[in-house]
Amino acid sequence: MTYISAQPVLTNDWDDICYPINPVWLTDLLPDYDIIATDRQQLIVGEPLGGRKTIFGIQSADYTIIPNIWIREVIDKVFGKNYTVQIKYTSTGEFSISIILSDGLSIGSESLQRSMIVTNSYNGKTPLTIQGQTFTAMASGGNKPGTSMYRAICQNGLMGWADSFGKLPDYQHWLEDKPKIKDKKQPVKSTQELRKIHHSRLTPELFQAQLFEMLAGQKKARPTLTATIYEHLQQRTMTKADEGMLKRLPIPVQLAKQAQERLRLEERILGASPSYWLMYNAVNHALFNARSSLTLNDRYKLDERVFHQLAASSFT
Structure with missing residues (x-):
């Protein structure tokens, strides 16, 4: 249906x-x-x-x-x-x-x-x-x-x-062992x-x-692994070899196009060079603002996959 x-x-x-x-x-x-x-x-x-x-x-x-x-x-x-x-x-x-x-x-x-x-x-x-x-x-x-x-x-x-992994080495080890996803279809x-x-x-x-x-227990802030990954993504600038990365992420083609437009917009607003951090946010923005037959649950599942895939690429 x-x-x-x-x-x-x-x-x-x-x-x-x-x-x-x-x-x-x-x-x-x-x-x-x-x-x-x-x-x-x-x-x-x-x-x-x-x-x-x-x-x-x-x-x-x-x-x-x-x-x-x-x-x-x-x-x-x-x-x-x-x-x-x-x-x-x-x-x-x-x-x-x-x-x-x-x-x-x-x-x-x-x-x-x-x-x-x-x-x-x-x-x-x-x-x-x-x-x-x-x-x-x-x-x-x-x-x-x-x-x-x-x-x-x-x-x-x-x-x-990434918060559930606790420590950075544990997360990196999981990323290394995680099978590479070749298709873009979300189960x-x-x-x-x-x-x-x-x-x-x-x-x-x-x-x-x-x-x-x-x-x-959420009233007080505490250090999180995800925040550490965000900082790492922000420091990892995109090179010429990364230009086609959006096309390889597990998201529909139309959303990838919208993410590309959002990435360029944020580069201008922030006066910043393209980075893995801006790319992740551009995809996140496209996922949760676009008209789509994807449910919110589907959008979050794709967001999680994109986060891990970008994190894995940023450590190579």
């Missing part, structure tokens, strides 16, 4: 995504019918501000919607008024929420702010994640989220893709697999208690 093309919309207002969202049971709509498809029992119906009621998806009976207001309440409890929010969302019911904090670091001449990135969806296409890790995996494994950075020049959040999880990594039967109280515990 072809997925609807969508372009992420940017907002700084929680209210744009904290609209009413509720299940509508098929048994209530069709009381005279026996519904055999057990994985299709409830419609996920939202009421976006100023819009019509929208059916975002059809889920199984044990699927629990995570309203964005639940996330907002926890964020407010953890960070109080000491944050700003930037949200990218689609008309198809997917959300990328960046919690931007006051502290940060410098990469070259740029100042970045520390942030937390939470994703959610009402269509089941993008799982609930904190810093790229699924909520269910973190809840069951006790993993702590990494950190991300917010880059104001292009209003994009950068995920801490796509089936709808059934996505439902498995999403959430089911969570009460508001249980969800918010677990999310609070995951985020409570």
Whole structure:
């Protein structure tokens, strides 16, 4: 089935995504019918501000919607008024929420702010994640989220893709052993697999208690491996041999063209020479601003692959 093309919309207002969202049971709509498809029992119906009621998806009976207001309440409890929010969302019911904090670091001449990135969806296409890790995996494994950075020049959040490795030699060793990806196709999880990594039967109280515990330790900044990689990418300028690199990255051709345009624009704005750092940001900007049939989950998966591929190239 072809997925609807969508372009992420940017907002700084929680209210744009904290609209009413509720299940509508098929048994209530069709009381005279026996519904055999057990994985299709409830419609996920939202009421976006100023819009019509929208059916975002059809889920199984044990699927629990995570309203964005639940996330907002926890964020407010953890960070109080000491944050700003930037949200990218689609008309198809997917959300990328960046919690931007006051502290940060410098990469070259740029100042970045520390942030937390939470994703959610009402269509089941993008799982609930904190810093790229699924909520269910973190809840069951006790993993702590990494950190991300917010880059104001292009209003994009950068995920801490290397943080889980801890030390630079461990990450470099993993990059060396990682099989080279020859094709540009991103493996796509089936709808059934996505439902498995999403959430089911969570009460508001249980969800918010677990999310609070995951985020409570994020108030204080700490050194991260990803920040070290950013600095390395910034110092690695592009040579003539690197000119065709964008074409070799695992992204669609049209997005590569948009990334090339963004790269040239940032070179002019910053008065800087092209670097691996600017290239990564150009791809990130294209991924999260372009109209595409890619879900937000797909875009983050591609962003992660691009980050690791550029990091691997920068160390050679």
